Amino acid sequence: MKTVFDRTKALTPAAMHYCPGCTHGIVHRLVGEVLEELDILDKSTMVAPVGCSTFIYDYIDCDAQQAAHGRAPAVATGIKRVHPDSVVFTYQGDGDLASIGTAEIVHAAMRGEKITVIFVNNAIYGMTGGQMAPTTLEGQKASTAPLGRDKFQHGLPIRMSEMLATLDSATFIERVSVHDPAHIRKAKSAIKKAFKNQITGVGFSMVEVLSTCPTNWKMTPIESLGWLKDNMIPYYPLGNIRSPKEVE
Amino acid sequence: MARDLMKGNEAIGAAAIKAGCRYFFGYPITPQSELPEYMSRELPKVGGVFLQAESEVAAINMVYGAAGAGARVMTSSSSPGISLKMEGISYIAGAELPCLIVNIVRGGPGLGGIQPAQSDYFQATKGGGHGDYRLIVLAPNSIQEMCDLVMDGFDIADQYRNPVMILGDGILGQMMEAVELKKPKKRELPPKDWATTGIKDKYGKKRLISSLFIQPEDLEKHNLKLQMKYEKIKKNETKFESVYADDADIVLTAYGTTSRIVSNAIKALKKEGIKAGMIRPITLWPFPYEAYEKAADSAKAFLTVEMSLGQMIEDVKLGVNGKKPVHFYGRTGGMLPDQTEIVEKVKKILGGEI
Numbered sequence: 348m349k350t351v352f353d354r355t356k357a358l359t360p361a362a363m364h365y366c367p368g369c370t371h372g373i374v375h376r377l378v379g380e381v382l383e384e385l386d387i388l389d390k391s392t393m394v395a396p397v398g399c400s401t402f403i404y405d406y407i408d409c410d411a412q413q414a415a416h417g418r419a420p421a422v423a424t425g426i427k428r429v430h431p432d433s434v435v436f437t438y439q440g441d442g443d444l445a446s447i448g449t450a451e452i453v454h455a456a457m458r459g460e461k462i463t464v465i466f467v468n469n470a471i472y473g474m475t476g477g478q479m480a481p482t483t484l485e486g487q488k489a490s491t492a493p494l495g496r497d498k499f500q501h502g503l504p505i506r507m508s509e510m511l512a513t514l515d516s517a518t519f520i521e522r523v524s525v526h527d528p529a530h531i532r533k534a535k536s537a538i539k540k541a542f543k544n545q546i547t548g549v550g551f552s553m554v555e556v557l558s559t560c561p562t563n564w565k566m567t568p569i570e571s572l573g574w575l576k577d578n579m580i581p582y583y584p585l586g587n588i589r590s591p592k593e594v595e
Numbered sequence: 596m597a598r599d600l601m602k603g604n605e606a607i608g609a610a611a612i613k614a615g616c617r618y619f620f621g622y623p624i625t626p627q628s629e630l631p632e633y634m635s636r637e638l639p640k641v642g643g644v645f646l647q648a649e650s651e652v653a654a655i656n657m658v659y660g661a662a663g664a665g666a667r668v669m670t671s672s673s674s675p676g677i678s679l680k681m682e683g684i685s686y687i688a689g690a691e692l693p694c695l696i697v698n699i700v701r702g703g704p705g706l707g708g709i710q711p712a713q714s715d716y717f718q719a720t721k722g723g724g725h726g727d728y729r730l731i732v733l734a735p736n737s738i739q740e741m742c743d744l745v746m747d748g749f750d751i752a753d754q755y756r757n758p759v760m761i762l763g764d765g766i767l768g769q770m771m772e773a774v775e776l777k778k779p780k781k782r783e784l785p786p787k788d789w790a791t792t793g794i795k796d797k798y799g800k801k802r803l804i805s806s807l808f809i810q811p812e813d814l815e816k817h818n819l820k821l822q823m824k825y826e827k828i829k830k831n832e833t834k835f836e837s838v839y840a841d842d843a844d845i846v847l848t849a850y851g852t853t854s855r856i857v858s859n860a861i862k863a864l865k866k867e868g869i870k871a872g873m874i875r876p877i878t879l880w881p882f883p884y885e886a887y888e889k890a891a892d893s894a895k896a897f898l899t900v901e902m903s904l905g906q907m908i909e910d911v912k913l914g915v916n917g918k919k920p921v922h923f924y925g926r927t928g929g930m931l932p933d934q935t936e937i938v939e940k941v942k943k944i945l946g947g948e949i
């Protein structure tokens with residue numbers, strides 16, 4: 348029998364703990380496939396965040412360090428400076444990267460650390476039960492914004508990719524989405540380039556992945572995909588913001 | 596061996612490099628900035644990395660990453676910066692990573708001042724960060740001893756997979772003394788086969804550095820394992836100096852710079868025929884409680900002298916265990932204990948006036 352699809356060897360056989368319809372699993376798979384295809388699984392260390400994806404080290408089969416909430420880019424900096432020939436990446440949610448860890452991500456980008464950052468933006472705090480994130484959209488309800496995000500009280504959501512792209516050392520920045528198969532393919536291509544950007548020694552790279560959280564959005568998985576497309580993409584435009592010639 | 600005249604902060608750097616430390620992550624703060632400055636000059640010469648982080652929070656997390664990746668690594672700061680490092684220190688202790696943290700203490704609380712103090716004793720020895728963890732705290736009283744403890748400190752950290760803190764003060768950081776960089780006593784250091792190098796180990800197994808144990812049964816097991824390690828450290832590493840403490844009428848306790856002032860006070864008292872001695876803890880955690888067992892029977896009273904308003908005195912009281920009165924004299928805010936005031940205080944205590 349011909350095998351047409353198989354689990355990448357970068358993923359362990361463990362059953363993931365994510366809620367039905369959560370797209371963290373898709374992003375894990377994309378990262379895993381890229382690690383396998385670039386043949387870097389056996390030279391990679393990942394830094395796990397605090398958030399729903401804390402247990403990513405149970406699913407991706409490479410060395411890992413668990414970081415404090417928001418500090419993954421600093422931890423990755425320490426690892427990469429010790430093993431400059433290895434591949435180091437962080438995987439962070441929007442509470443982790445865009446709120447408590449803003450200083451760490453901005454300065455890792457400013458220093459041009461040769462690390463890759465996978466930034467999963469689901470516009471909410473998933474793990475702690477649906478509190479407002481800095482990326483929560485205007486009007487979007489959250490357990491700490493029961494009437495919806497109010498621009499006069501909370502300000503308007505932060506666009507991390509655009510903000511980091513103002514830093515000249517942030518050499519590869521792209522925003523992608525995983526709400527349908529065509530976009531998932533594009534997301535994978537961006538993740539691959541982001542890792543190439545590190546391997547070729549160009550510098551810092553980040554892929555922002557728009558993602559769903561059906562449980563805390565209080566929607567079905569299908570509704571969530573539609574909501575992402577109709578509401579998140581208009582505010583968080585997809586596309587490459589910066590890419591050096593080395594990875595194209 | 597040749598001895599070099601060195602400023603305390605720079606001597607720490609020289610000792611660290613000699614001990615094989617190749618990674619330094621820090622953030623400027625007075626009165627320790629000469630140390631990162633020294634490392635920024637000297638580490639690249641030996642193929643090492645100096646990185647000025649965006650904050651102490653980031654610096655200690657870089658230390659976490661580098662230590663987890665198997666490196667000999669350190670950071671340094673002074674009181675307000677150490678407060679920021681406490682989150683990372685708890686994670687480092689939880690994940691059992693070896694590293695050296697230097698605190699050149701200045702007066703607090705808050706922004707406080709920039710003059711020497713010993714008011715971070717509680718923070719260093721009783722927690723500071725969250726959770727059931729212990730930091731090994733070494734308190735030198737000269738530049739030479741500081742170099743010795745820095746060099747041994749890296750080995751202690753590696754031997755027990757535990758963070759080690761050098762607790763100095765602004766005077767030790769700023770003053771100059773002659774030093775000789777001597778190799779510490781040899782220790783059996785376990786291989787760092789747990790370090791994340793990115794390359795799987797020879798059995799093809801991946802490694803994980805983490806302090807997360809989501810099941811309470813697992814976390815309790817982990818904490819009990821840490822506790823067993825701490826007991827071993829208490830047994831093996833407790834260190835103190837005893838000066839005439841066995842047949843003194845009054846035993847003073849002081850550490851670091853303060854112990855030198857107390858030494859002079861004891862000499863002055865001796866000239867007047869007053870039998871005073873001193874117990875000088877060199878490890879603040881583990882604290883040398885056993886040093887007080889005999890002295891608590893033979894001495895009439897105890898006096899603790901600190902550059903704070905009384906922090907170590909709580910441990911001295913635990914050591915004396917209620918057998919004799921424990922008095923206190925301290926200065927705070929960057930002011931130094933005064934030798935004549937110590938002498939006066941001792942006379943008043945022995946004269947029954949207090």
Ligand SMILES: Cc1ncc(C[n+]2csc(CCOP(=O)(O)OP(=O)(O)O)c2C)c(N)n1
Nearest residue numbers: 397398399416440441442443471472473474
């Ligand atoms: C210092 C600290 N503050 C708060 C928390 C609690 N906490 C855990 S996960 C989380 C939010 C995570 O949200 P996000 O980064 O968006 O990831 P998601 O769970 O949505 O994937 C918070 C606030 C913590 N663990 N540590």
